[in-house]
Structure formats: structure tokens, C-alpha cells
Amino acid sequence: MTDQDTTDSVVITERVAASPEAVFDFLVDPDKLVRWLGSSVDIEPEPGGKFLVSIGDNVATGSYVRVDPPKQVVFTWGWEDSADVPPGSSTVTISLTPDDDHTIVELRHAGLPRGGDDEHHKGWTFILPRLAAVVDGRDPGPELPHAD
Amino acid sequence: MDAAARALAEPTRREILHLVRDDERTAGDIAKHFAVSRPAISQHLRVLADADLVAVRSEGTRRYYRARPDGLAELRDWLDGFWTSSLRRLAVEVERDEWDKKKVTRKKTTDD
Numbered sequence: 001m002t003d004q005d006t007t008d009s010v011v012i013t014e015r016v017a018a019s020p021e022a023v024f025d026f027l028v029d030p031d032k033l034v035r036w037l038g039s040s041v042d043i044e045p046e047p048g049g050k051f052l053v054s055i056g057d058n059v060a061t062g063s064y065v066r067v068d069p070p071k072q073v074v075f076t077w078g079w080e081d082s083a084d085v086p087p088g089s090s091t092v093t094i095s096l097t098p099d100d101d102h103t104i105v106e107l108r109h110a111g112l113p114r115g116g117d118d119e120h121h122k123g124w125t126f127i128l129p130r131l132a133a134v135v136d137g138r139d140p141g142p143e144l145p146h147a148d
Numbered sequence: 149m150d151a152a153a154r155a156l157a158e159p160t161r162r163e164i165l166h167l168v169r170d171d172e173r174t175a176g177d178i179a180k181h182f183a184v185s186r187p188a189i190s191q192h193l194r195v196l197a198d199a200d201l202v203a204v205r206s207e208g209t210r211r212y213y214r215a216r217p218d219g220l221a222e223l224r225d226w227l228d229g230f231w232t233s234s235l236r237r238l239a240v241e242v243e244r245d246e247w248d249k250k251k252v253t254r255k256k257t258t259d260d
Contacts, residue, residue, distance in 0.1 A: 010228050010231055012228070012231045012232050012235050013235075014235040014236065014238065014239050015239070016238070016239040016242050016243060017239075017242075017243050017246065018242045018243060018245075018246045022242055022245065022246060023238070023242050026238055026241060026242055032241070035237070035241045036234055036235075036237035036238040036240075036241050037234050037237075037238075105235060105238065105239075107231055107235055109231060
């Protein structure tokens with residue numbers, strides 16, 4: 001982690017009542033992925049394959065780095081129209097660990113621009129589209145899933 | 149956070165933030181970049197300031213606006229929230245499918 005001082009990461013975990021295999025399907029099957037991430041997806045889940053998710057009227061893109069069923073998926077992530085944080089500039093790692101009859105899902109979004117100092121402007125352009133998406137597009141909601 | 153999201157929903161305000169992210173500017177200077185009226189720009193600046201996205205500094209009668217780096221921490225919190233709610237959705241959707249599978253299995257068992 002040579003860039004630890006200049007980048008930031010977000011780590012979220014969630015425990016799911018299902019096997020890692022069942023959860024993994026939701027990471028690599030586009031029809032299932034779109035049920036929990038963004039409003040439309042276009043993915044080729046294999047190393048080098050594209051990752052594209054529309055969130056509101058913004059598009060997050062990158063490419064797959066690693067697809068290791070049923071343990072881990074790694075893809076790069078950035079915003080299509082961002083000069084400072086182009087597609088592929090940050091990395092999302094989703095790891096699945098069995099826990100009895102449940103699965104622990106850990107999502108790590110690394111390489112995010114760190115706030116403050118002269119680097120702060122990078123953060124602005126990176127995160128502003130997301131915020132805009134909240135209001136312009138489909139808000140995933142604070143806690144609850146969509147009632148379709 | 150809601151105030152920031154609401155403030156950023158408006159394209160002109162996003163443009164204004166972009167203008168003041170590196171340089172301090174007066175409302176008059178900012179207004180030159182837009183076709184809308186000066187009072188409209190002042191109104192937008194007020195919304196951005198209320199959402200803590202811009203800082204205001206007074207010098208004599210002039211007021212200077214600049215994007216607040218502190219606001220970034222709140223924006224990062226939003227990203228945190230985005231992934232948290234997305235993963236929550238993931239759990240709910242996976243478990244819904246598992247539940248449906250179990251129902252089918254149970255029904256089959258009952259039918260047999």
C-alpha cells in the first residue's frame with residue numbers, strides 16, 4: 001500500500017443468510033447485480049472485462065481485475081465524465097467468507113481521493129456525481145430495498 | 149447530508165462549486181459565468197453555504213466564496229452510506245431468493 005497516505009478507503013460488511021455460492025451469483029449475474037446496485041448494469045465478469053453501472057444519470061465504469069468464485073470479485077471504478085478520477089482509478093474488492101450457514105460480505109472501496117489539503121478538489125469531482133445521483137436518479141434508500 | 153444532496157441536485161450549483169473549488173470568488177465574479185441573474189446566483193450561493201459546501205469570507209463589503217474541504221468528509225460519509233445501503237439491498241435480495249427456493253423445495257416435498 002504505497003499510496004496509503006494520499007488515498008482513502010471505505011470498508012463495509014454485511015452478513016447474509018445464504019451460501020457464498022448464492023451470494024456470488026449476485027455479484028456476477030447482471031440480472032441479479034442490478035437488483036442491488038445502480039439502475040442498469042453492463043458487465044463482463046472476467047479479468048479485463050468491462051464493469052459499467054448507471055447510478056442515476058452518472059455512469060461508473062472500470063474493468064474486472066479478479067473473478068474468483070465463490071470467494072472474491074475485484075474491479076476498478078471511476079466516473080465516466082470525470083477528468084480527475086477517470087474510470088478505473090479506484091478499486092472495489094468484494095470478499096465472501098462462509099460463516100456457519102451465512103456468508104460475510106466485505107466490500108472495500110480503496111484508492112479514493114483523500115479529503116483536505118491541496119488534494120481535496122479531486123474528491124469533489126469524484127463524489128459530486130454520486131450525490132447528484134441521489135436526487136436525480138434512483139436513490140437506493142437509506143436502509144430499505146426498493147419495494148418493486 | 150440531505151441538504152448537501154439537495155444543494156447538488158441543481159446543475160447551476162454544481163457548476164458554481166466547480167468554479168470555487170480552487171479559487172475564492174465574489175458573487176459578482178461567479179455571476180459572470182452564467183446567463184442567470186445575479187440575485188439567482190446569490191440564492192444558489194446561500195443554498196450551498198447552508199449545506200456547508202461553500203465557505204464565505206467577508207472583506208470590507210465584499211464576500212468571497214470558496215468550496216469547503218471539510219464538506220468532503222461529509223461527502224465521503226455519503227459514499228459510505230451508498231455502499232452500506234447497496235449491501236443491505238444485496239442481503240435482502242439474496243435472502244429473498246433463498247426463501248423462494250426453500251418454498252419451492254418445501255412445496256415439492258409436500259407434493260411428493
